[in-house]
Amino acid sequence: MTGEASAELAGECARCLDEITDEIVVDFQELFVYEDHHDPSEEDDEVSTLEGDLVDLEPLLRDAVVLALPFQPLCEDDCPGLCPECGVRLKDDPDHTHEAAIDPRWAGLTALQQDQQDQD
Ligand SMILES: [Zn+2]
Numbered sequence: 450m451t452g453e454a455s456a457e458l459a460g461e462c463a464r465c466l467d468e469i470t471d472e473i474v475v476d477f478q479e480l481f482v483y484e485d486h487h488d489p490s491e492e493d494d495e496v497s498t499l500e501g502d503l504v505d506l507e508p509l510l511r512d513a514v515v516l517a518l519p520f521q522p523l524c525e526d527d528c529p530g531l532c533p534e535c536g537v538r539l540k541d542d543p544d545h546t547h548e549a550a551i552d553p554r555w556a557g558l559t560a561l562q563q564d565q566q567d568q569d
């Protein structure tokens with residue numbers, strides 16, 4: 450059996466958490482054997498069998514779609530993501546900046562400097 454299936458996708462951008470909807474088309478191909486031709490002593494899980502005259506496409510489609518899904522879906526290829534400081538969407542506000550934060554490793558020195566100024 451060979452075929453083509455299309456599916457609607459809904460998810461969120463891995464960087465900015467925006468909702469994404471998309472559509473994918475996957476090709477699938479699988480060999481099905483008749484149940485009575487399948488030797489059950491062969492314990493071969495890889496072989497798909499017909500159920501009567503019918504084919505259960507669900508596992509086949511699920512595998513095909515899951516393999517075609519992007520590992521990290523993005524709303525656009527160069528999505529800038531979220532600001533690590535305040536969490537704003539950089540796409541909405543690409544130029545916003547923050548006062549340069551004092552590196553926490555130097556914070557102790559600031560306190561020391563403050564003490565000395567108090568003493569002077
Ligand atoms: Zn995004």
Ligand SMILES: [Zn+2]
Pocket residue numbers: 532533534535536537545546547
């Ligand atoms: Zn920010």
